[in-house]
Amino acid sequence: MRQFLLLAHRVPVGGAFTLNDLAGGGGRMDEVARVVSTAFTLSNDLRRDVEVTILYAAEPPPRARRMRLDGRRLKFLNPDERSTAALLKNALVRSAGVDRDVEASPGLVVGPASPREALRAFAEVPGTIWLTETGTPISDSDVPGGSFRAVVSDPTDPTSEEVEILRTAGASARTLGRRSLRSSQCVDALHLLADRAQGDAPPVDGGASESPG
Numbered sequence: 001m002r003q004f005l006l007l008a009h010r011v012p013v014g015g016a017f018t019l020n021d022l023a024g025g026g027g028r029m030d031e032v033a034r035v036v037s038t039a040f041t042l043s044n045d046l047r048r049d050v051e052v053t054i055l056y057a058a059e060p061p062p063r064a065r066r067m068r069l070d071g072r073r074l075k076f077l078n079p080d081e082r083s084t085a086a087l088l089k090n091a092l093v094r095s096a097g098v099d100r101d102v103e104a105s106p107g108l109v110v111g112p113a114s115p116r117e118a119l120r121a122f123a124e125v126p127g128t129i130w131l132t133e134t135g136t137p138i139s140d141s142d143v144p145g146g147s148f149r150a151v152v153s154d155p156t157d158p159t160s161e162e163v164e165i166l167r168t169a170g171a172s173a174r175t176l177g178r179r180s181l182r183s184s185q186c187v188d189a190l191h192l193l194a195d196r197a198q199g200d201a202p203p204v205d206g207g208a209s210e211s212p213g
């Protein structure tokens with residue numbers, strides 16, 4: 001299983017934004033939608049062995065929301081960013097003011113949660129990694145058999161409180177390289193590493209082969 005937890009710091013938790021302004025009024029919902037799309041979609045197919053949890057932390061409980069998407073049951077996820085954003089926004093709107101989890105669409109459950117406690121619970125599970133530019137280099141041992149649990153942040157880095165939770169919960173800080181990547185690019189990079197670990201992608205040629213001509 002491949003499990004992502006995405007920290008969404010600025011998306012309005014009640015879904016009160018327009019699809020025409022995902023980056024501004026939507027609090028970078030454009031990148032949140034790209035993360036979801038990148039996590040699940042292949043060309044003409046979905047990755048079914050993926051779960052994505054999104055913590056919408058722009059407001060504290062009871063308005064903060066946790067959204068869980070389960071690839072085994074997910075429907076209505078198309079590859080384009082706008083329709084993915086619409087799926088997530090509609091779920092937030094449906095959940096606003098509701099004090100329990102609701103399945104807003106097949107495989108997509110949303111409800112109230114404490115982002116701190118949800119982050120701690122996710123990060124406490126042994127083997128969880130936290131993607132950050134300042135971590136130690138990621139390796140095959142972080143994606144055993146193609147599985148992983150990974151925390152990634154949206155375009156806003158984790159707050160100092162979130163960093164403290166990640167550290168005390170025991171999540172391992174891992175870097176994908178020196179360059180600061182977009183959140184969705186981190187998802188792609190992690191999938192490739194995991195695809196290699198389970199034999200679905202070729203290993204990197206370390207330069208041993210001769211270039212043609």
Ligand SMILES: C[S@@+](CC[C@H](N)C(=O)[O-])C[C@H]1O[C@@H](n2cnc3c(N)ncnc32)[C@H](O)[C@@H]1O
Nearest residue numbers: 131132133152153155175176177179180181183
């Ligand atoms: C766009 S970055 C956040 C802002 C970025 N630190 C900056 O200064 O522009 C979004 C998230 O992707 C992850 N990330 C980005 N680059 C990474 C890298 N090289 N290695 C591991 N994680 C990375 C981290 O979780 C980061 O918080």
